[in-house]
Structures are given as structure tokens and as C-alpha cells.
Amino acid sequence: MGYFNDVTKEEEKSGGNGINSRRVNVYNECMDFCNLIDLGFSGPKFTWTNCRDISDLIQQRLDKVWVNSDWKLIYPEATVSHLARISSDHCPFLLSLDPNLGPRRSRLFRFQPMWLSHDGFPSIVREAWEGNNQDVCLAVEIFTQKGKAWNKEVFDNIFWKKRNLTARLLGVEQALANNPSQRLIDIHNFLSGELEKILALEEELWGMKARINWLIQGEHNTSFFHTTALVRRSRNCIAGIMDPIGNWIVDIDRVKEIFLMGFVKLYSSD
Template sequence: MGDFNNVVCGEEKMGGNGVRRRRVEEYTSCMNCCNLIDLGFTGPKFAWTNKRDLPSLIQGRLYRVWANLEWKSCFPEAHVKHLARINSNHCPLLLALDNPPIRTGERPFQFQSIWLSHESFPPIVRDAWEGNQQNVRRAINTFTLKAINWNKEEFGNIL
């Protein structure tokens, strides 16, 4: 089971035992005493899961990247991204020290094989084909839009 010693509020954990307020206070007090700031994150909300079905499912943020103000002033564009879980119950974290280059033009659609292993993906395919069986082009366009939006919600748009 995950160690939730660094969860700082109830929204960072779902399922299992509640967040212990005293532990949260001790943890945040230590980080404040050390003058550290949490760099935050983008991507999936929970970086760990026990991979169980409801009602035994537990998920949590679990990981943080801390920095002091001196480090942050050296890397003002630094940001953290929770990447997709692949064959694990943990999300890898990516610490990028600068902003990605600005893309010109629209990014081409790219199917990701990891989608096939996600439980909420089959309805995306089914919904795209419903009512579009006679128009393949419309079905593909509908699927593409639905898959892009779904990917952004589920995986934080890592494409």
C-alpha cells in the first residue's frame, strides 16, 4: 500500500483511511521551516493507485517535488508533470527545467497503444461509431476528437 505521509489535504487522496491532520501539519511545518515550495504538477491527479476495484480502490498524489527559492530563481520555468502509468501502479514524474518549445501548426493525431489497456477507452470507440456506421470519415473524425479530449483528461495530454 502507498505511504500517504506527504498528502497535505483530503483532495489528494481517495479511498482508504482518512488523511491524518496532525501528520499533515507536521509535514507542511517541516517544509515551511526549510523554506521549500511545492512545484505542483500537471497530468493525472493521482500518481499512485492500488489498482483495486471499488470499494477497495485507493489513489493518492503521493509524490512531490520541492525546491527552495534560490533553486526556483535559477529555474523559473521548472514544472512537474505526472506521466501515464504503464505496467505499474505508480506514475513517473517528469521534472522539466524549461518550457517546451512552442509548436507551430496543429499537432497530427497519433493513436497510443497504452489506451487499449485503459478501462474507459472502449466506450470512446463505441461512441464514435454509433450513428456513423455508414460514414467512415465522420466516424474517424468523431473518434479523433473524442480520443484527444479523453487523453487530455485521463493522461494529462502527454502526446
């Protein structure tokens, strides 16, 4: 968090000489290697200016907040706001760990491809459609309700199961190191197989959330998918908007009002 003295892409600089592509590539490669996420921002686009007249004016986004995926999981709603620049060539920024973005809307129901790999899924579909073949809307509604409940029971526990199996494997391995036996080997093999299933489901879950052609990757890279999904979630979050006269609005009620006025104006007849 702070002043990094360089940009990550051409759009982060205005005026002056063009960006140094080699330095930008090294900068981005370093951030990628460290699995860091640019937290983004709301407010003015640039954080630094040379304070010159328009003919010599240079502006850049040199100040950023970089976080890793673990930090992002702890503070999923964190936002960065660029504040007004006062008596400085840099603007201050405000990191809000839990901003008041209003009540969270309930998540939309989405079909998850990983459900197809579970033996219990066909029965969920069958129960939803039995006797409702002529009423598609009712069948879909029943499937949605059953799917949500089944998903929470079976798949929402993926991360808990992963932690549990990992802890049990560690205990077995410690026991094997102290007093090896065939029984412990069999238990270890069983737990390893169960953990492989959970890891495959986790990889598919994050791959689906990342919305990329993840099969091309050809390897277990859950951290990559996880980070990609978190970046996408951050980019989809609207923490503030600019009103018609150029002011940044972050109050959730005012944001709603501006959106409403915009659509009313758009669809009003002349």
C-alpha cells in the same frame, strides 16, 4: 524529489480512510520551516494507487518535487509532468527544467506602489500629463512608456544595488577590523543607510508581488514574500490542459487551438 509517503491536504487522497490531520500538519510545517515550494504538476492528479477494484480503490499524490526559492529563481519555468503508470503502483514523473512553452508574452504594464516612495516619480507623472489634459488615452500611453523606462533604470537595479552595497559594507567592515578610523565609520554608516533603503524597496516589491496584506506582518520577512510570489507564479503557469476526451495536451500550438475552439463554441449562437 520523490516518494514522501504522505499527502499535504485532503484533496490529494481519494478512497480509504480519511487523512491523518496531525501527520499532515507536521508534514506541512516541516516544508514551511525549510521554505520549500511544491512545484506542482500537470497530468493525472494522483501518483500512487493500491491497484484495487473500484470498491476498495485508494489513490494518493505521494510523489512530489520540492524546491527552495533560490532553485526556483534559477529554473523559473520548471514543470513537473505525471506520466502514465506502467507495471507499478506509482506513476513516473518528468521534471522539465526549461520546457518549451512557446514564445513568452511581454509583461503587462502595472503601476508599482513603491514608485511613490521615490523622489523622481512625480516628475514622470507631470511630464506625461503636461499638455495632454484633454487626451487621457495619450497621457496614459506616454506615462506607460516613461514609467517602463524609468522603472527599468531605477528599480530593475534593486538586486544589483543590494549585492553591490553588501559587498562594499563587507569591505569596509574588514578595513575597520584591521585599521579603524572615523572616516571608515562614516562610510559604513552611509552605506548602511543606503542598504536599508534598498531592503525596504525589495520588501515592498516582493510584498506587492505576493498580493497579500503584507503590512500586517510587521517585520522584515522578504524571504516569505519572495517565496509566496514564486508559488503564485508557478500556480498561474498553464503547462498543459485536458482536451474534451480526457487527454492531457502540452504542445503549445494544440493548447492554443483547444482554447480557441472552446471560446468559439462558447460564443457561437445555436
